[in-house]
Amino acid sequence: MDKIRGSLAAASSLQVTDQDPQYDRAAKEILANKEFLAVILKFTVREYRDMPYQAIADCIEADSISRGTAEVSPGRGKQSRVRGDNTEFGDLDEKMSRFDVLFRARNPKLSNEKVTCYLHIDIEPNRDYKPGYPIEKRGIYYMSRMIGSQLAALAGKVDYGKLEKVYSIWICQDNIPEEQRNTVSFFSFTNNWNSRDVRMNPDDHDLMSMVIVRLGNPREENEQDIIRLMNSLFCTRDKRSYEIINEYVDFSEALKTEVEKVMGIAESNFIYGKEEGREEGIEKGKTEVAVTMHKRGYPIKEIASIVGMSTEKVKEAVTL
Numbered sequence: 001m002d003k004i005r006g007s008l009a010a011a012s013s014l015q016v017t018d019q020d021p022q023y024d025r026a027a028k029e030i031l032a033n034k035e036f037l038a039v040i041l042k043f044t045v046r047e048y049r050d051m052p053y054q055a056i057a058d059c060i061e062a063d064s065i066s067r068g069t070a071e072v073s074p075g076r077g078k079q080s081r082v083r084g085d086n087t088e089f090g091d092l093d094e095k096m097s098r099f100d101v102l103f104r105a106r107n108p109k110l111s112n113e114k115v116t117c118y119l120h121i122d123i124e125p126n127r128d129y130k131p132g133y134p135i136e137k138r139g140i141y142y143m144s145r146m147i148g149s150q151l152a153a154l155a156g157k158v159d160y161g162k163l164e165k166v167y168s169i170w171i172c173q174d175n176i177p178e179e180q181r182n183t184v185s186f187f188s189f190t191n192n193w194n195s196r197d198v199r200m201n202p203d204d205h206d207l208m209s210m211v212i213v214r215l216g217n218p219r220e221e222n223e224q225d226i227i228r229l230m231n232s233l234f235c236t237r238d239k240r241s242y243e244i245i246n247e248y249v250d251f252s253e254a255l256k257t258e259v260e261k262v263m264g265i266a267e268s269n270f271i272y273g274k275e276e277g278r279e280e281g282i283e284k285g286k287t288e289v290a291v292t293m294h295k296r297g298y299p300i301k302e303i304a305s306i307v308g309m310s311t312e313k314v315k316e317a318v319t320l
Helices: 008-016 024-031 034-044 053-059 135-148 225-234 239-248 252-271 278-295 300-307 311-318
Strands: 101-106 118-128 166-174 183-188 208-214
Touching (some): 008 024, 024 034, 024 225, 034 118, 034 166, 135 166, 135 208, 166 225, 208 225, 225 239, 239 278, 252 278, 252 300, 278 300, 278 311
Parallel strands (some): 118 166, 166 208
Antiparallel strands (some): 183 208
């Protein structure tokens, strides 16, 4: 199975959100990592469906990732616009609203060596599926703003031909009817009927797609990759949650680095004359990493290989 290599930053995001992953701030912390974004995009964005995770991650422009700072209604100020391109809606008297996680990613279907086209992607972790209005309508509004924000007026002329596709992905967690739990819905702007046998170019109108992911019981086994992963990332986690996450993201190299760092600290203590407790410090560091890996669902044998401990020692450490 395809896996993407996880970084220490991504592992740290899992650690700091371990107790309350469902809260808004925690969700944004997780979604700031390209590894998790890449896996989510593979199962929600049609343009990435046939690509390996790492190739998808390479399409994401890390410096474009905005967490709660980009305004949905652009034009109130240069610093609040999605891309700084448009002031068309600046005079509208509207309630302040911001995108949760907004970023750009290379569109592999339309880009080539000479031209780079982007997908503009908004991911909205939303606890309440029934906030008093249809999520679908809010998503359409957000996509409309993402389209409008791209327009740049040059010498009084607007080039509509340069508009790029937008995605709005909603992750809903609570207040979901039982029959809709653990389901996904896809919406798109398509040409569905023509009066004569004519062929329309989808690149000219396929500009908006929305995905609504409705989570449910995280302990319920599900065959859909996106449901399995998002339940594991955004609901209260247990050992099984980390086992599922590890099916998509490989943290072994990151944890090896952590082990080396722990051992390096112990080595430094030795160099500076603190020989007493050097070996004890190394073993303590290994034990801490082993326990962390076990909580994240790694097999005992794999933990032993990475941290350099016997399987018996690992078993002893994780059962204390």
